[in-house]
Amino acid sequence: MELFEVTEGKAKILVPKAESIYDSPVFYNPRMALNRDVVVLLLKVLKPKIVLDALSATGIRGIRFALETPAEEVWLNDISLEAYELMKRNVLLNFPGELKEESNRAILEGEKRIVVNHDDANRLMAEKHRYFHFIDLDPFGSPMEFLDTALRSVKRKGILGVTATDGAPLCGAHPKACLRKYLAVPLRGELCHEVGTRILVGIIARYAAKYDLGIEVLLAYYKDHYFRAFVRLRDGARKGDESLENLGYVYFDERTGKFEIERGFLPTRPNAYGPVWLGPLKNEDIVNEMFELVKKGVELARPREALKLMHMLHEELDIPLFYDTHAIGKRIKVETKKLGEIIKALWKRGYRATRTHFSPTGIKTDAPYEVFVEVMKRL
Ligand code: SAM
Numbered sequence: 001m002e003l004f005e006v007t008e009g010k011a012k013i014l015v016p017k018a019e020s021i022y023d024s025p026v027f028y029n030p031r032m033a034l035n036r037d038v039v040v041l042l043l044k045v046l047k048p049k050i051v052l053d054a055l056s057a058t059g060i061r062g063i064r065f066a067l068e069t070p071a072e073e074v075w076l077n078d079i080s081l082e083a084y085e086l087m088k089r090n091v092l093l094n095f096p097g098e099l100k101e102e103s104n105r106a107i108l109e110g111e112k113r114i115v116v117n118h119d120d121a122n123r124l125m126a127e128k129h130r131y132f133h134f135i136d137l138d139p140f141g142s143p144m145e146f147l148d149t150a151l152r153s154v155k156r157k158g159i160l161g162v163t164a165t166d167g168a169p170l171c172g173a174h175p176k177a178c179l180r181k182y183l184a185v186p187l188r189g190e191l192c193h194e195v196g197t198r199i200l201v202g203i204i205a206r207y208a209a210k211y212d213l214g215i216e217v218l219l220a221y222y223k224d225h226y227f228r229a230f231v232r233l234r235d236g237a238r239k240g241d242e243s244l245e246n247l248g249y250v251y252f253d254e255r256t257g258k259f260e261i262e263r264g265f266l267p268t269r270p271n272a273y274g275p276v277w278l279g280p281l282k283n284e285d286i287v288n289e290m291f292e293l294v295k296k297g298v299e300l301a302r303p304r305e306a307l308k309l310m311h312m313l314h315e316e317l318d319i320p321l322f323y324d325t326h327a328i329g330k331r332i333k334v335e336t337k338k339l340g341e342i343i344k345a346l347w348k349r350g351y352r353a354t355r356t357h358f359s360p361t362g363i364k365t366d367a368p369y370e371v372f373v374e375v376m377k378r379l
Pocket of ligand 1: 036060120121
């Protein structure tokens with residue numbers, strides 16, 4: 001395997017040379033640097049001590065956790081032997097000292113404890129029951145085969161970070177796959193990224209509940225074809241019950257673009273999409289602290305993109321779903337005005353309204369559909 005050196009954030013790592021990232025014997029996607037920046041920001045704010053990068057590939061994520069966050073013990077794991085060998089090299093490229101190796105595990109005891117592990121992530125997480133303060137699941141496609149074990153391996157008040165790159169199921173292009181993986185009916189069309197994000201959070205809440213655990217969403221978002229959710233577990237049966245109260249369904253009229261939401265464990269009408277999480281998608285204080293860190297110029301791999309994303313997430317109204325101005329404009333046959341103008345017109349009428357990161361043409365507002373359409377027509 002021919003290697004070359006890459007710098008990302010504070011880390012230097014060797015990655016394989018390959019025609020495309022998908023042909024590489026060990027996976028490294030520079031476009032996910034922003035995804036890693038955001039988790040670094042979160043860990044800087046929340047300061048979990050023992051953290052696991054369960055599907056580590058080159059080790060870049062875990063190495064960045066060790067270099068850029070206050071984590072004291074960082075585990076890097078991958079099932080691939082080539083990845084394991086490369087993770088060890090990459091750890092030694094960034095930290096002084098020696099790796100002590102025994103069977104499938106190599107440990108560096110330095111200022112921080114770094115453990116490089118070669119195993120199936122589910123087996124490692126089953127071995128380390130309620131051990132980690134934070135676990136990051138960053139798989140190829142769906143995280144579902146790892147979710148249950150991760151919920152047992154993270155502490156009862158720990159934090160879980162989940163990436164899903166399987167947009168086709170979550171966005172409704174492959175609805176049967178969404179039923180199989182996420183036990184939910186997805187919604188195709190303009191709202192699919194938000195509904196997909198809410199399906200992902202919803203299944204985490206449902207899986208957590210059986211362990212008498214609730215969830216608090218710290219941040220959930222969609223970016224560059226992946227869905228991302230960070231949740232903090234809340235201990236106790238009552239917390240589990242409270243979480244389930246945030247589940248519900250979406251009804252969507254394709255003809256008009258009007259949506260309705262309904263809370264409840266079961267839908268009361270036909271043609272419901274979900275179940276989805278209808279609770280908050282962010283903890284305002286935590287997102288604010290993350291945003292402040294970026295504004296202060298903390299070292300990141302993609303500082304400008306991170307600033308833009310955190311600004312958007314910080315400003316965005318945290319209510320379910322949005323109106324897509326282009327899609328609705330086409331339906332009601334009016335030319336779409338600038339988003340800023342529509343938002344101001346809604347403010348003038350006493351409604352809250354912001355842009356949404358889920359769509360460059362979307363507006364989140366508490367205005368009823370009929371008011372939104374009237375504003376679009378009158379402008
Ligand atoms: N987290 C990495 C990053 O930020 O660059 C990328 C991880 S890559 C998308 C997914 C990795 O999961 C691959 O390296 C693959 O070998 C590994 N993997 C797949 N199935 C696994 C399993 N059951 N247990 C552990 N690792 C697994």
